[in-house]
Each structure stands twice: as C-alpha cells, then as structure tokens.
Amino acid sequence: xxxxxxxxxxxxxxxxxxxxxxxxxxxxxxxxxxxxxxxxxxxxxxxxxxxxxxxxxxxxxxxxxxxxxxxxxxxxxxxxxxxxxxxxxxxxxxxxxxxxxxxxxxxxxxxxxxxxxxxxxxxxxxxxxxxxxxxxxxxxxxxxxxxxxxxxxxxxxxxxxxxxxxxxxxxxxxxxxxxxxxxxxxxxxxxxxxxxxxxxxxxxxxxxxxxxxxxxxxxxxxxxxxxxxxxxxxxxxxxxxxxxxxxxxxxxxxxxxxxxxxxxxxxxxxxxxxxxxxxxxxxxxxxxxxxxxxxxxxxx
Amino acid sequence: xxxxxxxxxxxxxxxxxxxxxxxxxxxxxxxxxxxxxxxxxxxxxxxxxxxxxxxxxxxxxxxxxxxxxxxxxxxxxxxxxxxxxxxxxxxxxxxxxxxxxxxxxxxxxxxxxxxxxxxxxxxxxxxxxxxxxxxxxxxxxxxxxxxxxxxxxxxxxxxxxxxxxxxxxxxxxxxxxxxxxxxxxxx
Numbered sequence: 114x115x116x117x118x119x120x121x122x123x124x125x126x127x128x129x130x131x132x133x134x135x136x137x138x139x140x141x142x143x144x145x146x147x148x149x150x151x152x153x154x155x156x157x158x159x160x161x162x163x164x165x166x167x168x169x170x171x172x173x174x175x176x177x178x179x180x181x182x183x184x185x186x187x188x189x190x191x192x193x194x195x196x197x198x199x200x201x202x203x204x205x206x207x208x209x210x211x212x213x214x215x216x217x218x219x220x221x222x223x224x225x226x227x228x229x230x231x232x233x234x235x236x237x238x239x240x241x242x243x244x245x246x247x248x249x250x251x252x253x254x255x256x257x258x259x260x261x262x263x264x265x266x267x268x269x270x271x272x273x274x275x276x277x278x279x280x281x282x283x284x285x286x287x288x289x290x291x292x293x294x295x296x297x298x299x300x301x302x303x304x305x306x307x308x309x310x311x312x313x314x315x316x317x318x319x320x321x322x323x324x325x326x327x328x329x330x331x332x333x334x335x336x337x338x339x340x341x342x343x344x345x346x347x348x349x350x351x352x353x354x355x356x357x358x359x360x361x362x363x364x365x366x367x368x369x370x371x372x373x374x375x376x377x378x379x380x381x382x383x384x385x386x387x388x389x390x391x392x393x394x395x396x397x398x399x400x401x402x403x404x405x406x407x408x409x410x411x412x413x
Numbered sequence: 414x415x416x417x418x419x420x421x422x423x424x425x426x427x428x429x430x431x432x433x434x435x436x437x438x439x440x441x442x443x444x445x446x447x448x449x450x451x452x453x454x455x456x457x458x459x460x461x462x463x464x465x466x467x468x469x470x471x472x473x474x475x476x477x478x479x480x481x482x483x484x485x486x487x488x489x490x491x492x493x494x495x496x497x498x499x500x501x502x503x504x505x506x507x508x509x510x511x512x513x514x515x516x517x518x519x520x521x522x523x524x525x526x527x528x529x530x531x532x533x534x535x536x537x538x539x540x541x542x543x544x545x546x547x548x549x550x551x552x553x554x555x556x557x558x559x560x561x562x563x564x565x566x567x568x569x570x571x572x573x574x575x576x577x578x579x580x581x582x583x584x585x586x587x588x589x590x591x592x593x594x595x596x597x598x599x600x
Contacts, residue, residue, distance in 0.1 A: 140467075148462035156441070156470055163437040163481075166430075168506040171478065322475030330478040330505045 124197065125189050125343060132342025133157040135371065139378045146382045157342075161335050169331035173234045180230020181329070181336035187223020188344030191216055195351045198366055199277050199359045212271040213261055216351060217254070220306075223344060224250055227337075231325035242324030245389050246315040252396040253302045259404035260302070263295040264288060264355060267411045273351070277359035287358040295407040296356045298400035300376060305396065306348055309377035311384040312392050320386070349373050431567075438481065438507065439564040440470040442557065445480035447500055450487025451547065452513040458550045471557060477503040482560070485537070487547065488516035488523050489530045491589050498586060499595065501537060508572045509540045509564070511556055514547055521546055535585045538571030 137154045144151025153159075172178075194216050228247060231239040265271050267288075268279050280287050289296045305312035316324045326337055349370040353360060357373070360366035387395065448456065459466040460473070474480045477500045489497065501508070512533050515521035520531035533539055540563060543556035563569040575582060587593050 144465070144467060149465040150468045151465070152467050152470055159437050159470060160441045162433070163441040166434045166437065167481075170505065318475070323479070326479075327476045328478055334479060 121189070121193060124192060128188075128192055128343045128346040129339055131367070131370070132346040133161065133338075135345070135374045136342060138371075139374070142375075142378050143382050157338075161338050164330075164335035164338065165332055167331040169333065171328065171330060171333075173328060176229045176233040177328070178230075178333075180227050180233070181333050181340060183226020183230070184223045184340035185336055185343065187219060187226065188340045188342075188347055190219045190222065191347035191351065192343060194219060194273075195347065195354055196274050196277060196359065197350060198363060199274075199281070199361055213265070213273055213276075213355075214271060216273070217257070217261065220348070221250070221254075223340060227325055231327075234328035236327045238321040238323070239325050239327045241321050242315050242317065242327075245317075245321075246325070248389060249305055249312065249314060249392055249396065252393040253305045253400075256298055256396055256400035256404060257302045259401050259408065260295045260299045260355075263292055263404055263407045263411055266408065267292055273354050277354050280358040284358070287356065289356045289358075292356075292407045292411070294403045294410075298403040298407075299352065299356055301400040301403070302396070303348070303352060303373075304377055304380060305392070307345065307377045309381040311387045312396075313381075313386055314389050314392055317386065345374075346370065435565050435567055439561040442469075442471045442482050442509075442561070443474040443480045444471060444482045444484060445477050445500060445504065446473045446475050447477075447483070447497075448486050449489055449493050449497060450485075450514070450516065452484075452486030455513070455547050455550055455553060456484065456486060459553060464550045464554065466554065466557070469554075469557060469561070477501075478505065480504055481507070482509050482511060485510060485512045485517055485533060485539075487514045488521065488526075489533060489536075491528050491530065494530060494536060494586070495590050495593075495595070497537065506572050507569075509560055509569050510537055510571060511541045511543060511553075511560060512539045513543050513553065513556075514545060516546075518542055518544065530589065536582060536589075538575040538582075540569045540571045 134154070134157075136157045137152070140156065141151045141154060224246065228243040231243050261271075264276060268276055270276060270279075276288070284290070304310075308315055326334060329337060350360075350366070352373055353366070353369045357369055360369055448454075458464050459471075466472075477483075481504070483497070483501055483504065485497065501510070512518070516523055516529070517533040517539070520526070520529060523529040524531055530536060541556050541560045543552050545552055548556070560569060
C-alpha cells in the first residue's frame with residue numbers, strides 16, 4: 114500500500130515537473146518563431162510558485178473551489194491508468210486495470226469539472242468558453258472513438274497494456290505504421306486536446322480573453338496550471354502507448370513524449386484560429402473519415 | 414461577490430520563503446491589459462521582437478484577477494479613475510502600480526484640465542513612476558527593472574500602504590468622483 118502511494122506521488126510530481134518543462138520549451142520555441150528571445154526555460158516553475166504563494170479573496174461558490182481539484186484529479190487519474198514504461202515493476206500504479214474506455218471517460222472528467230467551476234464563476238467569457246469547449250470536446254471525442262475502434266478491432270483488445278505488448282518487435286510493428294490513417298486521425302484530435310491552434314477556441318486569447326479561468330487567480334490558478342501540465346503528460350504517454358510502441362525505458366519515454374509534444378508546438382504558431390462551427394465540422398468529418406479508412410481496411 | 418472585511422495585517426517577519434516568494438514575484442510580473450491613457454500605445458512594442466518583455470518574465474493577462482501589475486498609462490480622467498479603482502481592487506495581493514508619463518506625476522500638459530487628475534499618488538498607491546511624455550519602451554522596461562529590484566528588496570509595498578490607509582485614499586477618491594457607487598471595499 115505504501116509502495117503504491119509512493120509510486121502515485123512520484124508519478125504525479127514527475128509528470129508535473131516534466132509537463133512544466135515541456136511548457137517552457139514550448140514558450141521558448143514559439144518565441145524563436147516570432148523572432149524573440151523568449152522567457153527562461155524555468156519560467157513556468159517561477160510562475161507556478163508565484164501563483165501558489167499569492168493571496169486569494171474570491172469566492173463564487175462550492176463548484177468554483179472544487180473545479181481545480183477536478184482538473185488535477187482528472188489529470189492524475191488518466192496518468193495512473195496508462196502504463197508508463199512497459200515491464201517496469203517499480204512504478205506500476207493502476208495500469209493493470211486501465212482499459213482504453215475508462216481512460217477516455219477520465220479524460221472527460223477533468224474537463225467537465227472545470228466547466229462546472231467556470232460556470233459557477235458567472236463570468237460571461239467563462240460561460241462562452243465552456244459552451245465552445247464542450248461542443249469541441251464532443252466532436253473530437255467522436256473521431257477519437259473511431260480511432261479507438263480501429264485499434265480495438267485491429268488488435269482484438271481494449272487493454273492498453275496488451276496494445277503496447279502487440280507493438281513490440283521493431284518500429285514497423287508500431288500502430289503508427291500498421292494503422293497510418295488512424296494515427297493521422299489521432300494526431301489531429303491531439304491538437305484540440307492540447308488546445309493548440311487552429312483549435313484554440315476555448316482559451317482564445319484576444320477573443321474571449323482567457324476563457325474558463327477568467328475569474329480564477331492565485332492558488333486556484335496554480336492548481337489549474339498543475340492539472341494542465343499533468344494532464345498534458347498523461348495524454349502524451351497515452352498517445353505514445355497507442356501509436357508509437359509504448360516506452361521500454363525511462364529515457365525512451367522522455368524522448369518519445371518530447372518529440373510528440375513538439376508536434377502541436379510547431380503546428381500551432383503557423384495557423385490562425387477556427388471559428389467554433391468550423392472546428393466542430395472539421396473534427397466531425399476529417400479525422401473520422403481518416404479513421405474510417407483504416408476501420409474498413411481492418412474489417413475487410 | 415466581494416468581501417467587505419479588510420484583510421488582517423500580514424506577518425511582517427522576513428522568512429526564507431518570503432525571499433523565495435519575492436524572487437518569484439519579481440521574475441513573473443503579469444500585467445493587466447488595460448490602457449488608461451495615450452501611453453498605452455507605448456506598451457504595444459514591448460510585446461514585439463524588438464523589445465520582447467517576455468524575456469524578463471513579464472506577460473499580459475486579460476483579467477485583473479490574475480495580474481500583479483497595473484499600469485496607469487498616462488493621463489487619468491476622473492471617469493476612468495472609477496474603473497481603475499475597480500480593477501485595482503479586483504487584483505489579488507500582492508499587487509503593484511506603475512505610473513507612466515508626466516501626467517501621472519503633476520498633470521503634465523493637462524495640469525489645468527477640469528477632469529484630469531494631477532497627482533495620482535493621492536488616489537492610488539504608485540510603486541514606480543516612469544517619467545516622460547511619453548516614455549519610450551526602453552524607459553518602461555527600465556521602470557519594470559526598478560519595480561523588480563524593489564520587489565526583491567521587499568520595498569514594493571504600495572498594496573499594504575493602500576490597505577492601511579484606506580480612509581485617506583477613499584476620502585480623496587470620493588472627493589473627485591461625484592457619482593460614487595462602489596462598495597466600501599471590493600477586494
């Protein structure tokens with residue numbers, strides 16, 4: 114029991130540190146694309162500490178207080194359900210019990226809690242962002258479900274651990290090569306999951322200033338930042354497991370998640386933002402059609 | 414919703430983590446994106462690759478709830494003062510004010526205007542003044558570095574001064590705002 118708690122704590126802290134570092138790299142890369150020097154690599158850690166130690170005197174209701182907890186719980190929940198390193202006996206968490214459907218449910222959990230909290234704040238921009246976010250989430254869940262169907266039909270299992278095991282034996286046995294269209298669809302749905310352009314309609318700077326966290330400050334915001342960092346790492350690990358053969362070692366996991374994280378970082382700065390209906394329509398049709406190609410191929 | 418109770422006086426002892434906090438606060442200044450006067454035009458270049466304020470950890474926030482710094486960018490009309498008070502009091506402690514331009518110091522070229530404030534310090538606690546009409550972006554960055562030094566030294570305590578001398582500030586604010594309808598304190 115103590116081992117499990119220690120393992121969960123280590124995983125969460127490690128994911129937080131890695132997520133914040135990746136965020137720092139993202140800010141630096143974006144600045145270089147703009148032709149700026151950009152912030153320090155450690156800027157996200159400094160921001161998080163400052164927010165954590167700032168005072169707060171805002172109260173908008175119970176859900177407003179609970180939402181950052183939901184967010185962070187959703188992130189840690191997803192992280193614990195996906196296997197981090199294949200065959201690792203030190204950090205096992207709950208990867209033995211997690212199948213893909215449970216993970217997909219948990220991915221909704223944090224976002225829904227966040228939506229309720231933002232709604233409780235009563236700020237019009239937060240409510241607009243929540244309605245946008247939930248519409249977009251429903252649409253990319255459709256295409257992501259199509260991707261899950263391809264993997265389940267192709268590999269004959271819903272267990273992530275068995276999916277990772279089925280991809281061992283060389284790069285060509287990765288799902289990215291066995292199901293290239295489904296992988297492309299998965300990577301497209303990864304962009305709205307990471308709130309990257311052109312799907313950044315939820316936070317939407319300069320439009321609905323910051324979206325759901327408009328009324329959040331101080332410690333609440335620091336918990337949200339942490340939740341976002343952990344959730345980001347959880348999604349990276351999930352995608353590495355689903356499409357890129359999982360990770361055989363800790364350095365392998367870090368390299369693969371880093372490279373995958375760079376995909377939205379380089380796509381994001383060169384696109385403008387979709388309108389909500391454009392985003393929903395695109396996510397309904399394009400990735401779903403891509404996944405359908407592989408589904409037909411698998412079923413035939 | 415807001416709280417009417419004035420917060421308790423913080424413990425003044427300087428502990429180790431207070432120094433760590435001050436370092437973090439100085440290197441992560443988030444600014445309320447609110448231009449009160451013509452000086453706001455000089456803030457825009459700070460985002461660009463020529464001046465790039467993000468390299469100092471300075472970023473714009475679209476909501477006062479998340480901001481640490483309020484910039485009074487130039488002349489402040491009485492009508493705007495009411496909104497500025499509202500914004501400043503919605504910001505969470507610790508918070509700082511940078512005042513740009515001559516207008517905030519002595520009224521500048523609007524010194525005899527019927528609706529422009531002459532001495533900003535009587536209405537809100539200013540931590541750093543940046544002189545000029547208008548100060549160039551380099552001068553604003555210099556003002557930011559002065560604020561960072563003051564925060565690191567623990568001297569940027571305008572927010573405490575405001576809280577402890579609220580009656581003085583309220584009296585001055587109410588003396589110029591004829592249609593006062595703000596709550597007594599909007600923390």
